[in-house]
Amino acid sequence: MHSAQQLWEIRREIPFYAPQGDECRLFQHAHASALPLLIKGPTGCGKTRLVEHMAARLGRPLITVSCHDDLSASDLVGRFLISGGNTQWSDGPLTRAVRQGAICYLDEVVEARRDTTVVLHPLADDRRMLAIERTGEQLQAAPGFMLVISYNPGYQNLLKSLKPSTRQRFVALCMDYPNAAIEQAIIEAEAQVPPALAAQLVELATALRRLTDHDLEETVSTRLLVVAARLVGSGLSLRQAVQAAIVDALTDDADTAAALSELVRAVC
Ligand code: ADP
Numbered sequence: 001m002h003s004a005q006q007l008w009e010i011r012r013e014i015p016f017y018a019p020q021g022d023e024c025r026l027f028q029h030a031h032a033s034a035l036p037l038l039i040k041g042p043t044g045c046g047k048t049r050l051v052e053h054m055a056a057r058l059g060r061p062l063i064t065v066s067c068h069d070d071l072s073a074s075d076l077v078g079r080f081l082i083s084g085g086n087t088q089w090s091d092g093p094l095t096r097a098v099r100q101g102a103i104c105y106l107d108e109v110v111e112a113r114r115d116t117t118v119v120l121h122p123l124a125d126d127r128r129m130l131a132i133e134r135t136g137e138q139l140q141a142a143p144g145f146m147l148v149i150s151y152n153p154g155y156q157n158l159l160k161s162l163k164p165s166t167r168q169r170f171v172a173l174c175m176d177y178p179n180a181a182i183e184q185a186i187i188e189a190e191a192q193v194p195p196a197l198a199a200q201l202v203e204l205a206t207a208l209r210r211l212t213d214h215d216l217e218e219t220v221s222t223r224l225l226v227v228a229a230r231l232v233g234s235g236l237s238l239r240q241a242v243q244a245a246i247v248d249a250l251t252d253d254a255d256t257a258a259a260l261s262e263l264v265r266a267v268c
Pocket of ligand 1 (some may be wrong): 019042043048186
């Protein structure tokens with residue numbers, strides 16, 4: 001039994017996450033069924049926070065890798081390192097997660113080099129195996145291990161999409177920006193700002209999202225709204241905060257920035 005104080009400590013350690021729907025349950029069931037999860041959604045919509053929240057709730061360590069176009073299989077699995085004249089094997093993040101029974105989160109996985117799929121496939125199906133080619137080791141994933149990958153379908157092009165043979169191994173979860181009430185609650189909680197300010201930022205986001213669907217590669221995310229709210233909370237004017245955290249963060253194009261600023265003036 002936990003004391004009230006201990007329960008409070010435990011709760012405090014779980015990162016705040018406001019659910020958009022039933023995604024926490026889906027995550028929980030995927031984990032309980034030893035199935036890997038694929039989270040799709042635009043940048044800054046809460047994918048990483050969901051994984052952090054669920055890892056803490058499930059009591060599993062979390063190992064996160066931000067994928068980039070130079071990331072290779074050996075960056076994930078590990079490599080021999082030379083130290084003091086000796087070569088020594090050093091586990092990569094994926095191997096550590098497999099040994100520890102951790103949750104391994106590969107953020108923006110489509111960015112990684114193609115050779116990474118070779119190591120991910122046997123881990124993502126019933127085998128739950130990681131073959132370490134260099135050492136000849138065949139690792140069985142420890143209980144509790146879960147592979148979670150995410151990507152932003154908006155960035156997709158033909159060269160950078162998940163192969164059907166990869167995606168079909170994963171349970172898929174679609175996310176988007178939360179609805180207005182939830183987004184307001186997130187801004188209030190994350191930036192510790194009053195409801196009126198959070199509501200104003202959500203109103204602005206609704207207007208910008210309508211407009212920017214056509215004009216921008218990416219629209220305003222929950223993350224940017226939280227950043228703007230934090231700047232206002234620290235004493236910056238709303239206009240200046242929105243200009244710096246949202247408008248100038250979204251575009252380099254002077255005409256588009258002017259159109260966005262005009263919309264901002266209408267709302268704030
Ligand atoms: P993604 O991984 O989708 O790019 P993040 O999970 O990093 O986005 O979210 C960016 C920020 O937005 C978080 O740090 C948090 O402040 C806030 N956020 C977004 N969605 C939520 C949510 N549902 N609950 C709590 N915070 C959220």
